[in-house]
Amino acid sequence: MGLNYDIIALDVDGTLLTDAHVLMTETRDAVREAAHLGAEIVLCTGRGPMNTIPVLEELGLSGTIITHNGAATIDAESRKVLHQYEINIAELERFMMFCREGRHHFDVNTAFELLVEGQLSTEVAAMYSGYKITPILRDISLPLPADLVKFTVFGEKEAMDSVEMAWNGWTHGLQHIRSGDFFIDVQHPEASKGDALKQLAMLRGVNPSRVMAIGNYFNDVGMLTFAGLGVAVANSPDGVKAAAKELTLSNEENGVAHALRSYAW
Template sequence: MTIKLIAIDVDDTLLSSKQELLDSTIEVIQQALTKSIKVVLCTGRPLAGVTHFLAQLGIEGSNQYVITFNGAVIETVTGEVVAKHLLDNATYRALTAFAEKKGIPFNVLDEHSSIYTASHDVNWITVVQAYENLAGIYVRTPDEQSADFSIAKGLFIGEAEQLDLVENEVRSTFSPDFYVVRSGRNFLEVLNQHVNKGQALKDLAAKLGLESAEVMAIGDEQNDIPMFDFAGIAIAMGNGSELAKDHATYITSTNDADGIAEAVRKFVLTD
């Protein structure tokens, strides 16, 4: 069946190790767009963190979509929200209390991409996170937020070894009431239990009247596996994790070696 939607992870997939788009990536995506194929960025970032790349790729207009916050929000590239599944203040309290007890750096993102942390000692990874997503950082305890304050996701952050030590305990404490996923070496995320990239991609495909066989997904990490499991064709990057590769139907080259271009030419731009 012909591919009509390409879902692409951003960090370490769409972007090179220098956090840039390769010319070959821009070329094949623009070719796909000219064939009326939807190209949907599926990312843990907020919309503000991918707007620059959308512009470079030529993905624009109210009929183009992006999946943000690892599936917590589906929206048009112009910012019109199609669906969202957020977490409440009580969850923010519970996650913050756990982080403080375990001494793990922690922050949350609201649906507008602002970053909040209860710690005055802001971790350097949070600073990088804010820079990449064009986000402000606010030091606020849960008590300083309104009762109806909601978040898109919570993030335990830190060096990979630090997160390795607490990952199982985070999972046992918050699963299955929440979706817990290691989205990268430095990020362990907690989201609404109904949220993941695969569910969001399934919901968007249904809205567009597409079957899973008409969808191709490209990614590199654990948080991409749910969309691999939904899509008719699942592409793992050569630089991806072994777990992601185990769920893929094809392993392409790395993000620094035309991996996106290789996959799109092989499975989409075949004529």
């Protein structure tokens, strides 16, 4: 059986996993089959490595993972940072003040740590628990770590729509990107899943035509358009579907497995 792609990049939440963050057996088996046939499976996610590596392990795989929307590329086995884009802290202060004044929950992330200010509400604590994240409570009087790679604001969709609209009117030296209905990420302007995947393909000597990517949200568009075959799951917004070359079933219907068996071999 011939394999059509050398690198297969998979978004995690809303794509590889169900909405309850479960890896279904059919999807797991299809991903393992692709790896067995010789594809390099690269999880390409907005998550940090600490809650991405367990997903990779559940797949029975190891290797390179692209985390924090491309801001940190990690070797999962050694847990070493291969490359990261760090945020300008001075630029970030404006976003932090906006969130404090508007009472929007936010966190700041180094490659391996997620830090929050103050006490967590029940809703926020449940969100972190669902993503299997253990936040570190940060003393607001202390300076921020110098090696931040991502700032994330979390809230109801309507609140995030309002925040996004406000930030769209700002001029600043960072980028903000909607990574889900309830999340907006702020990062280095050059950090993206698409750019990180392009760098990895060049390092491996793999032509983009031999790269397949599957995703579901706006932070996936870069990798969907870079890949020779970009596939959007059925639960993607219309703008993401428009950026993909093919569509597959939803994340609740083993969409990744369906796409791999339809196109990868």
